[in-house]
Amino acid sequence: MELSNKDKAAAIQNSIETSTLEETGLIHPTSYKQHNPNVETGLQAILALHDQMPMHKVYTNVVRQFQDGDYGFVHIDYFLFDYTAAFDIHRFENGVSVEHWDNLQINPRKLNKSGRTMTDGKTKAIDHHKTDSNKKIAQDFVQNILIDGNLGDISKYFDGDRLIQHNPHMGDGVKEFIDVLSEWEKEGKPQKYTQIHKVLGEGNFVLVLSEGYLGGEHSAFYDLYRIEEDKIVEHWDVIEAIPEPDRRKNTNGKF
Template sequence: MSNKQKVVDLLKSIETGATEPVGFINPNKYIQHNLAVADGLAGFGALLQQLPPKSAKVNTVRVFEDGNFVFAHTDYNFFGAKTGFDIFRFEDGKIVEHWDNLQETASPNPSGHTMIDGATQAVDLDKTATNKELVKNFVDDILVNGRMEKLAGYFNGDNYIQHNPLIPDQLSGLGKALGEWAKQGITMKYDQIHKVLGDGNFVLVVSEGHLAGKHNSFYDLFRVENGKIAEHWDVIEQIPAKEQWKNSNGKFGF
């Protein structure tokens, strides 16, 4: 069984209660970075026990692989509707580490896109490294350093499909939304990129920063087409104060 299938089955087991996929986790070495969950396999088990019976729904829409990492994009309903990214690190075919970012699922954005619809299959597998470099440079130039004069160079004209629930399609839509936020005093600042994972034309960037003054984790998934950014999904989660953490591994720690 592929590592991607193991991840899909493990996530689905949150809904079905199947016990076999838990065997994909190394019980002696499972490092948890979801700060609301205690460390190790016991912490994962305790989380599942908190769920009301048959209340969870899990639909993994995208799953990709980059070396020892598998990253998935999932439509969840546990403790309410959520959209999430999960990253799993494998050693010798077993899961040894997990990161995620979760956000309450919002209504479709002004262009009618949901947080999870759109293209799902990776292509251009021979261009993974090139696409990772392109997207990393975009996040570093635009979101970390604010070099807005470089913005247009990353896109094919105004063509840009957007899944952020607050922002419409097209590059001009992004610019307009950011301008409106600025007028309202809402600032978005990416401080640091922690991880870049890619599979063909899909690239996930994990970053840390601030939105409206609050400390957040940003997971941004981009689809690249002909060397330009064509589509974007994201999940933004506020990082709790350290005294609220249920493990000491930190949100990132790649």
């Protein structure tokens, strides 16, 4: 039986630890479009990168795996060159990955204010019949609140103050989320979202890929939301700086 797209995405990322990427046959050997700006495009560039990793330390732990049509996307606890939390996305054609996006952030490996890590929490999708409506809720939240700044509407997206938070710099709660963003603004290192690029979902889990600035640094925001009864109840994120064009190793764009 052929693997699902989410199982294929997980298998590709797990093959880093076992050094079996080429053997999996899950990446197109000649047509593999890379959106990680720090890696050249194509399969051979990935294999060359793996050769540079400290393999005695490398591990991959796929914590969550989902799919949305031709896309498989996974949430991972890694050691690559350092302890890392990441999202990886693969687009499949004819059974193999032909395009890849990711976002990586150094994992402090400490508990946040509410005793949570960057990757713990619920892992299994439910409410598959509500995938489209849940994607709309998450997209509308990012656009209306984080981009347009309509904080007066924030109660539409949450059940009171309930928000399970995995960002390492915040604790649980909607008020805490708003307070921290306000504090960062006052400190001159605001988190600003400017554009949504992609929304992927399976059931009650939705991943939103956005562009913006963190403390003035051009950044990519990957936000994963878990939704219950039309309200956001849990949030994970990975934030990564986007290098200037002259420092990028491919011309495919981050998104």
